[in-house]
Amino acid sequence: MARLHEVTVPDVGDKGDLSVAEVHVKPGDAVWADDTLVTVESGKAALDVPAPVDGAVVEVRVAPGEAVAAGHVVAVIEESLEQRPKSQPLRGGALPSAPPRFSLFAAFAATQSKAPAQPEEIECEMLVLGGGPGGYSAAFRAADLGMDTLLVERHAALGGVCLNVGCIPSKALLHLSAAMEEANGLAGAGIRFHPPEIDLAALRAHKDKVVGQLTGGLAGMARARKVRIVNGSGRFRDAHCLEVESAEGRQAIRFRKCIIAAGSHPIHLPFLPKDERIVDSSGALELRRRPRRMLVIGGGIVGLEMATVYSALGARLDVVEMQDCLMPGPDRDLARIWEVRNRHRFDNIMLRTRSVAAHADEEGVWVRFEGDMAPADAQRYDLILQSVGRKPNGQRLDAERAGVAVSETGFIPVNARMATNVPHIYAVGDIAGLPMLAHKAVHQGHVAAEAAAGMASRHDDSLIPGVAYTLPEVAWVGLSEDEARRQDMAVEVARFPWSASGRAIANGAEYGMTKLIFERAGGRLLGGAIAGPGAGDMIGEIALAVSRGCDAAAIGRDIHHPHPTLGETMGLAADLAHGSCTDLPPQRKSQSLRYGA
């Protein structure tokens, strides 16, 4: 049953008259934790009374002008595990109010933190908050640089979203999906297998073993570096103290420097009922059921990767996406290759359409849609994956007590050295901005630890590769052709079709493509993309070539790509750029990208 919270005016020790200045919500409104419900004022200051949890307003018990006192109930909230996506306004059309810049409540809490009955304190030089890829990488680098380092993580296992409920379990399952698909594809070459028998419990155990191997390895590496781990949920008390709460009690940790790596959480749609057949990506990775008909809400990469897995397990798929395309990120010609190869998995691809209502009964979960491709009637599904994005955890840390600025959307703004507005406190990973990717978090973790140690490290966000680990994979880095067009830049685009690659044909991957984008004037490589098996493993070469300012000659001639490989397509695309690709019919030569020009 949903939990009800009576929200009261906090006791701020103000003995003057308090009255309601403004009521920001009405019954039925969806609210995030920390959204302001009511503003109360005294003669001295205004006090925002925030929602304590995500949920819906059941009752508002005060009106503007009404006199109130500490403990007076202003509203009742029904707690929900689901969250309103940040772009969706409150039901009445009002936008959520900005988090209070100054609140009497925060001031009160800060005063309270100086009260005598505080938990015992421990000390460290570097405190890292969060044990995901950003956090453990920062902690390990800080320890390697000689800092006495302590890491706070609320879960027993290190590794964060990436290792536990993100990159690694999803890739373990995608690898098996690819193997099944490849085995199936061998029939045309005369090798036939029986249809696969899927043991869901064994599959889950395999995935858990992969995760356990990696998270266990992290714990060992932390021990080897003498990084102390404190398990519990941390919130700032002030700019040099974090309070950690766990089942064992509370622990205060005093630090000289801090790296915040507290990550993000999935956004949940408020209209979806609580039902075990409605999951987010973490729930989908638990593999609790094999649905016959599945709806994926959100056509981004996480949704499409999980769709691939469930399709391999036998589900028929529908996907609904508000935008006019699936797989945002890569150029459309690359995404199109994925689309053509994956069309068979989907019964309905609903673009420019939204799911707007749902109810669950014994038969399934019924969903209604609105938009260009919405079916007239509600559709029934056995499983619904909501993958509509993630929200950074910035508003869950009492960061304002440390003086750290947090944006309305929960991000913590940082500079190129990953420092926040408080110079000895850094932030990295999902909480420090887009894109939310593990390799970005790791890199930023290293930069933050090095900056804290006084080194001149900086983070450059212009070259972060993106990869959809779908079947086939699609990977991209640097400037895209679409972006070049938007910016009206003069570029030379070389597309090497894998139908001319010996290895791709041998592997049954002749549908793939490697694309390089060169600056027309100087010939420098600016970006590139690959669609095909192993694209994610190969994109690093393009990133390196861009970062080193390589031109087509350097990639096509100076670097020897072994034959026959899929990586060879990078050299062939570069050859194509200057019109001398001997693996294709003669090309029209580009004047600007000739060797030695």
Ligand SMILES: Cc1cc2nc3c(=O)[nH]c(=O)nc-3n(C[C@H](O)[C@H](O)[C@H](O)COP(=O)(O)OP(=O)(O)OC[C@H]3O[C@@H](n4cnc5c(N)ncnc54)[C@H](O)[C@@H]3O)c2cc1C
């Ligand atoms: C299904 C899925 C697949 C993904 N696949 C990929 C992929 O293939 N490649 C890729 O690059 N990225 C992928 N990502 C994204 C990637 O997982 C994240 O970008 C990455 O984990 C971010 O790392 P982080 O360290 O910033 O945060 P997180 O991994 O979220 O770690 C934050 C940690 O902080 C802890 N924490 C939070 N608040 C507190 C607190 N108050 N006190 C104590 N501890 C706290 C959390 O428990 C968590 O362990 C995927 C994500 C999902 C959901």
